[in-house]
Amino acid sequence: MQDKTLNANAQAVLDVLRADMHHPTAQELYEQVRHVRPHIGMATVYRILHQLKEQGMIREIGRDLECRYDADTGHHDHAICTQCGALLDVPADVRIPQEQLLRAAQSAGMELSDYEVRLYGRCRQCTQQYH
Amino acid sequence: MQDKTLNANAQAVLDVLRADMHHPTAQELYEQVRHVRPHIGMATVYRILHQLKEQGMIREIGRDLECRYDADTGHHDHAICTQCGALLDVPADVRIPQEQLLRAAQSAGMELSDYEVRLYGRCRQCTQQYH
DNA sequence: ATGGGTGCAAATCCTTTGCATCTGC
DNA sequence: GCAGATGCAAAGGATTTGCACCCAT
Numbered sequence: 425m426q427d428k429t430l431n432a433n434a435q436a437v438l439d440v441l442r443a444d445m446h447h448p449t450a451q452e453l454y455e456q457v458r459h460v461r462p463h464i465g466m467a468t469v470y471r472i473l474h475q476l477k478e479q480g481m482i483r484e485i486g487r488d489l490e491c492r493y494d495a496d497t498g499h500h501d502h503a504i505c506t507q508c509g510a511l512l513d514v515p516a517d518v519r520i521p522q523e524q525l526l527r528a529a530q531s532a533g534m535e536l537s538d539y540e541v542r543l544y545g546r547c548r549q550c551t552q553q554y555h
Numbered sequence: 556m557q558d559k560t561l562n563a564n565a566q567a568v569l570d571v572l573r574a575d576m577h578h579p580t581a582q583e584l585y586e587q588v589r590h591v592r593p594h595i596g597m598a599t600v601y602r603i604l605h606q607l608k609e610q611g612m613i614r615e616i617g618r619d620l621e622c623r624y625d626a627d628t629g630h631h632d633h634a635i636c637t638q639c640g641a642l643l644d645v646p647a648d649v650r651i652p653q654e655q656l657l658r659a660a661q662s663a664g665m666e667l668s669d670y671e672v673r674l675y676g677r678c679r680q681c682t683q684q685y686h
Numbered sequence: 687a688t689g690g691g692t693g694c695a696a697a698t699c700c701t702t703t704g705c706a707t708c709t710g711c
Numbered sequence: 712g713c714a715g716a717t718g719c720a721a722a723g724g725a726t727t728t729g730c731a732c733c734c735a736t
Contacts, residue, residue, distance in 0.1 A: 438626065447623040447642045465693045470726065473624060483625045485633060485642060490700060492578040492616045493604060495569065502616060503663040511578045511616060516662035518651050531647035532634040533679035540673045548664035596718040601701065
């Protein structure tokens with residue numbers, strides 16, 4: 425698929441990403457894209473990734489600005505504000521039947537030891553602030 | 556609660572973390588702990604956090620080594636290997652009823668826009684490798 | 687000639703490590 | 712004294728930014 429709004433570099437990044445099912449890191453993408461566009465720089469790859477994400481064409485997984493700590497080691501879900509970055513506990517956890525978790529883990533070939541549900545959206549403050 | 560295996564610095568970090576319901580970052584913890592132990596250094600805070608985590612007394616949230624990218628913007632769950640760091644798609648997604656998600660989001664005061672289920676464990680390779 | 691896109695290098699942010707010093711036993 | 716813990720500073724890895732340059736318009 426081609427997108428007229430993308431220049432050659434951006435198209436190359438998108439093509440490589442679409443062809444790679446392994447959720448590459450920026451570094452891995454950079455190395456692959458260089459086969460096609462040898463002069464591209466890391467900074468450009470990052471700029472393009474942000475731009476593609478902005479346009480909703482790709483998704484970032486596991487970007488966390490910094491690590492947070494929690495003295496409550498019991499299982500509970502977390503809500504993350506996409507606007508201010510707040511990380512909140514979810515009082516009314518989502519309940520997922522054990523056998524569904526196991527089935528999902530099995531489908532990925534994973535020996536399950538834990539899981540986490542993350543809810544993304546805007547927290548109360550941010551919702552009120554911008555009506 | 557006091558733990559005899561902890562020294563004064565570690566106890567101070569744990570106390571502060573237990574008193575702070577906001578999932579502080581290491582930086583925030585450091586600043587608070589300094590009120591009690593003015594000479595403590597950042598490195599010590601990190602060392603203690605690792606140690607506490609090792610002992611299962613605290614939990615890290617949202618630690619990701621690096622950011623990964625995905626051209627599939629549709630909703631799907633992810634499985635993360637705690638041993639090798641592999642990030643896999645989960646073919647048989649966990650299904651959570653919409654109204655349960657909304658109820659959970661509401662309990663946290665969050666305007667829900669997206670969610671993610673993360674399964675943690677050992678991937679097939681790692682499971683086989685160390686039987 | 688003008689503006690956006692680019693590469694490079696330097697800067698930044700969070701975290702870890704090396705190392706000399708300090709501490710309690 | 713000795714082993715472990717500590718502070719400081721430097722290193723490290725991922726990402727971002729500043730800036731001069733280049734190219735198509």
